[in-house]
Amino acid sequence: MSEISEIPVKTGPRNRRIAGADPDKRRQILDGALQVFTSRGFDAASMSDIAAAANVSKGTLYVYFEDKEHLFVDLIQRERETQKRGAIEALNEDSDPVRALSKFGFCIVRVINDELAVSAHRVVIGVAERMPDLGREFYENGPMLGSRLIARYLDRMVAEGKLAIDDTYLAAVQFLDLCQSTLTRPRLFNAVRTPPSEDEIRRVVGEAVAMFMARYGRGAGSQPASR
Amino acid sequence: MSEISEIPVKTGPRNRRIAGADPDKRRQILDGALQVFTSRGFDAASMSDIAAAANVSKGTLYVYFEDKEHLFVDLIQRERETQKRGAIEALNEDSDPVRALSKFGFCIVRVINDELAVSAHRVVIGVAERMPDLGREFYENGPMLGSRLIARYLDRMVAEGKLAIDDTYLAAVQFLDLCQSTLTRPRLFNAVRTPPSEDEIRRVVGEAVAMFMARYGRGAGSQPASR
DNA sequence: AAAGAATCGAACCAATCAGTTCGATTTGAC
DNA sequence: GTCAAATCGAACTGATTGGTTCGATTCTTT
Numbered sequence: 001m002s003e004i005s006e007i008p009v010k011t012g013p014r015n016r017r018i019a020g021a022d023p024d025k026r027r028q029i030l031d032g033a034l035q036v037f038t039s040r041g042f043d044a045a046s047m048s049d050i051a052a053a054a055n056v057s058k059g060t061l062y063v064y065f066e067d068k069e070h071l072f073v074d075l076i077q078r079e080r081e082t083q084k085r086g087a088i089e090a091l092n093e094d095s096d097p098v099r100a101l102s103k104f105g106f107c108i109v110r111v112i113n114d115e116l117a118v119s120a121h122r123v124v125i126g127v128a129e130r131m132p133d134l135g136r137e138f139y140e141n142g143p144m145l146g147s148r149l150i151a152r153y154l155d156r157m158v159a160e161g162k163l164a165i166d167d168t169y170l171a172a173v174q175f176l177d178l179c180q181s182t183l184t185r186p187r188l189f190n191a192v193r194t195p196p197s198e199d200e201i202r203r204v205v206g207e208a209v210a211m212f213m214a215r216y217g218r219g220a221g222s223q224p225a226s227r
Numbered sequence: 228m229s230e231i232s233e234i235p236v237k238t239g240p241r242n243r244r245i246a247g248a249d250p251d252k253r254r255q256i257l258d259g260a261l262q263v264f265t266s267r268g269f270d271a272a273s274m275s276d277i278a279a280a281a282n283v284s285k286g287t288l289y290v291y292f293e294d295k296e297h298l299f300v301d302l303i304q305r306e307r308e309t310q311k312r313g314a315i316e317a318l319n320e321d322s323d324p325v326r327a328l329s330k331f332g333f334c335i336v337r338v339i340n341d342e343l344a345v346s347a348h349r350v351v352i353g354v355a356e357r358m359p360d361l362g363r364e365f366y367e368n369g370p371m372l373g374s375r376l377i378a379r380y381l382d383r384m385v386a387e388g389k390l391a392i393d394d395t396y397l398a399a400v401q402f403l404d405l406c407q408s409t410l411t412r413p414r415l416f417n418a419v420r421t422p423p424s425e426d427e428i429r430r431v432v433g434e435a436v437a438m439f440m441a442r443y444g445r446g447a448g449s450q451p452a453s454r
Numbered sequence: 455a456a457a458g459a460a461t462c463g464a465a466c467c468a469a470t471c472a473g474t475t476c477g478a479t480t481t482g483a484c
Numbered sequence: 485g486t487c488a489a490a491t492c493g494a495a496c497t498g499a500t501t502g503g504t505t506c507g508a509t510t511c512t513t514t
């Protein structure tokens with residue numbers, strides 16, 4: 001409450017590093033927090049554990065992060081950001097939908113089933129009830145964004161006459177779900193403790209592409225089936 | 228450990244109710260626990276809250292359940308069991324795959340997206356890291372079982388020459404995933420706070436069936452696409 | 455080398471919670 | 485109505501945790 005808000009805090013007094021502003025140390029803390037949060041979940045992760053895992057004193061922890069929740073949110077946003085970058089650059093602009101979808105599907109499924117990503121997923125879903133904003137933010141800037149990206153690509157393919165799709169967003173989500181069939185769900189429930197092999201991924205993604213093309217490739221009925 | 232296993236426990240010593248054996252009270256407790264667990268998650272749910280929500284004293288709580296974890300596990304198993312029953316009876320034996328899949332898809336998606344079911348899902352996933360056995364058990368007797376059921380049905384359809392499927396288990400999971408595209412995931416992340424309308428479900432399931440038939444109906448290439 | 459700030463570390467506080475205890479009260483079989 | 489068992493309820497214990505404090509230490513700049 002009684003802060004020194006009079007003094008020009010913008011930069012350090014002279015040329016000195018500021019209270020909690022060392023980006024390396026910040027990263028260091030987030031790395032430790034990632035370990036602890038993903039291996040124990042939000043509630044069971046204690047701030048002391050995190051401080052220890054990060055090789056940082058508890059005091060410093062609270063210099064860099066306001067409280068446990070802020071630390072967690074910042075961490076999740078960082079992880080989501082790295083995923084986002086990976087996904088965006090994976091969607092190359094191949095004009096052959098089969099090649100493009102295969103490549104993208106493979107990349108994104110590998111990322112999603114990575115140890116860390118699955119753990120983060122679990123934790124976010126686990127707290128989604130108590131922290132709906134975080135859940136929504138994570139969803140919209142993660143899975144939903146990926147779907148949007150694919151949908152845009154599909155739009156172009158439709159415009160070029162290479163695919164026949166009515167609802168490209170739905171089609172994009174369908175494709176992503178197909179790419180993950182039998183792979184991601186058991187990992188979420190921790191029924192399978194290791195990421196799928198690259199061969200497994202390739203096989204499932206191949207089947208996904210096959211199914212997708214059977215439905216939306218040229219020369220397939222394009223309207224919804226009987227109701 | 229030191230139970231009275233000598234005495235015919237089936238009925239009480241005389242004709243009296245036994246320590247923690249009133250099934251109504253048990254149900255009552257589980258109902259309260261369901262409320263609290265699903266609205267707060269496993270860790271944030273306190274046993275006092277549960278006792279209060281169930282209109283039961285904390286002492287009684289511990290007469291009926293050994294500890295918090297056992298209570299939770301029992302609760303989850305009960306919920307999973309009701310889902311299982313619903314799913315099994317929903318898969319009628321219609322000999323027309325389009326009709327059968329449409330009906331089953333609709334039923335199961337409605338069940339899965341129900342408020343309680345989603346909450347339970349979230350909680351189980353959230354603790355899956357710390358309680359892998361529970362996660363696996365839930366997965367195997369829930370989603371995986373549903374897939375197996377459909378796979379068996381598909382096997383029959385293949386035998387009857389009505390469908391052409393190489394890997395029926397994969398096809399079953401693909402179908403279930405397609406039925407949930409755009410519906411379940413946002414709910415898991417709590418990005419959408421209400422279950423989808425029946426019309427929405429019908430539409431997505433319809434598209435799923437359409438896609439499924441385009442791939443596996445008679446007169447579609449049945450081998451995996453290019454690798 | 456000296457100063458000044460960031461960081462350490464270890465104790466500390468208040469709150470919460472799982473689980474227990476025990477006398478008072480209710481309930482149900484006889 | 486009686487009596488024993490089940491349940492209540494309210495306090496209590498022991499442990500953990502988020503978050504704070506503060507003097508000692510380390511680092512960086514001059």
